[in-house]
Amino acid sequence: MAFEFEFSPDQEAFRAAVRAFLAKEVAPIVAEMDATEEFPRASVAKMQAEGYFGVPVPEEYGGLGLGKVGYCILLEELGKVDASHGTIVGAHTSLGTTPLLYYGTEEQKRRWLVPAAKGEKLLAFSLTEPGSGSDSGAVRTVAERSGDGWVLTGNKIYVSNGREADTIVVMAGNDVKLGPNGGVTAFLVDTRRPGFQVGRCEKKMGLHGTSTAELILDHVALGPEHVLGEVGRGFHVAMTALDVGRVSLGAASLGGIEAATQQALEFSKNRTQFGLPISEYEVIQFKLADMAMKAQALRYLVYHAAAHQDRMGTDPKRWSRLERAEKTREAAIVKCLGSEWAAAVIDEALQIHGGLGYIRGTPIERAYRDARISEIFEGTNEIQRLVISRDVIARGL
Ligand SMILES: Cc1cc2nc3c(=O)[nH]c(=O)nc-3n(C[C@H](O)[C@H](O)[C@H](O)COP(=O)(O)OP(=O)(O)OC[C@H]3O[C@@H](n4cnc5c(N)ncnc54)[C@H](O)[C@@H]3O)c2cc1C
Known part of the structure; x- marks a missing residue:
């Protein structure tokens, strides 16, 4: 098991580019998108043109070739700005391109994966x-x-x-x-x-x-x-895609935690009650400490799991039974903890905003509504606990 991890200069540059792109192209339209409930066609098209719908796909198949770590960087940054865009990318990439990349024939990759990774087709x-x-x-x-x-x-x-x-x-x-x-x-x-x-x-x-x-x-x-894939092996195809999805969902939760913490921090420094900024009160400070702890722990979990998936490669036939079991447990842990920590942090961040946090249209109010689904989709957290407990009983810790 490897524990050391460092982002490469290329990965750092990718994060900076994504962050700048999202600030310019996505952040300004999110409130209106949330109100109109319309699919954000224009910003999705711009993301497709940037290659953001093929981040973990190798360059030979039209992607950016940045692996699961690069993909989690994208999802983390998206998680800070808007969960809808994150879900659109996730459904396409984790759940659409993974089955093609891992199980597709060369012909299927050329016909379906390449246009999907290039952003010409949506999956x-x-x-x-x-x-x-x-x-x-x-x-x-x-x-x-x-x-x-x-x-x-x-x-x-x-x-x-x-x-x-x-x-x-x-x-x-x-x-x-x-x-x-x-x-x-x-x-x-x-x-x-x-x-x-x-x-x-x-x-x-x-x-x-x-x-x-x-x-x-x-x-x-x-x-x-x-x-x-093979006839009758669709369940394995689906579970492999979900293992990728669950780690990237953890990355999106991490982004949600970081954004909510930042919003709570800024608000608490600027909101004065009883003659002091509320950040001066220990009750608020301890809430911020709990948020920081969850952000830090989740960051390690997400990128450890993503790097592990990158090391395992994309050919399921080469994986041992043990490697599969480790990967699946890890993905379930990241998804389950990430979504529950995001829900808890966003709830506390909303609390720090007082009545303002409950007002429609504030970023924290939207984040609260958006975050709840992460405990349900890609396998409910009850199912994640089933997956984890079965493996713990079979193999121990
Ligand atoms: C916004 C959204 C987007 C989605 N996107 C997709 C998508 O792109 N593709 C797709 O295929 N699906 C998608 N889903 C479906 C999602 O994955 C399922 O809703 C989820 O897996 C739960 O299934 P269910 O709704 O039928 O709940 P149920 O399975 O009926 O579960 C109901 C409750 O029972 C619990 N439960 C069930 N079985 C057990 C058990 N054995 N032990 C303990 N508790 C149990 C569950 O945890 C849950 O709390 C999406 C759902 C939503 C809401």
Whole structure:
């Protein structure tokens, strides 16, 4: 296990560039996006042009080649500015490009990964169904063989980017009786395909810039080249993508913690009550100390896990059982702690703002609404605890 970690000059330069970009192109539009609840098309297009939708993808496949560490830097910086943009990038990158990069054939990489990494096409990932949430192996969307291809029929829900995506990685049952052990396959579904339709888009508490869409698959015919990975191994494809997603979600939570702490710090220095800035009161100081502790601890966890994933590479066939187990436990810990610490820090930061923190349109009020979902999506925190406890019982600490 390696513990030493240092950002390279290139990684530091990338962070500075991202920070400047977000300050100019994203921060100014966030309040309006939150109010109008519209997908931020213009800023997403600018991010795509910068290469920010292909950060961990190798340059030979159209990406920036900055690995998981670079990707977490992007998500951390996005987490400071806006969770909707972070989710749009995350659904595309962690959940869309990872399956292609790790399991795609060379032909599939050229056809789907390259345009996605270059920012020409948007991806999404669809596992959840009305009857299959935490029990994600219980998908009921059916994939039936037809000649050498497949026909997909069923309903998916809660798909981030589902309304805007060009291609969606869809998990469907090649044999629903087998469930996760051989019964689920990953398919690449282009959204212009006959039989594909976007259904209801949810109104949400937060993440107002993102779509959370229902997908209706009515006999969508696909050729064999649309099968991603082996038939029956879709659950593994999904879990590999989620391991990447959970670490990047930790990075987004880290950004949320840092921004909320900064806002609370500034407010507490400037808000005077009983003749003193409230930062002079020990109760407030200890809240700031708790925030700083969580930020520092999470920073180590996120980048340790990201660097570990970079060292493991992108070929699942080369991973030992032990390496897989370590990676999965680590990702679950980062996701679970990160999301809970973000929720706690943002809650305390809102408290420090007093009544102002509850007023619609303040950054801390938006952050409070946006942060809650991180304890739920990409596997609820109850499920993360199941993953962690099973591994602890099997292997010890
Ligand atoms: C905004 C948003 C975006 C999303 N984006 C995507 C996406 O892009 N792609 C996608 O596929 N899905 C997406 N999801 C779905 C998300 O991943 C699921 O909502 C989540 O996994 C939980 O599933 P569920 O809602 O069916 O809850 P359920 O599984 O019904 O869980 C309900 C409660 O029961 C608990 N529970 C369930 N089983 C157990 C157990 N065995 N032990 C203890 N507790 C348990 C859960 O932790 C939870 O508290 C998104 C959801 C939202 C809200």
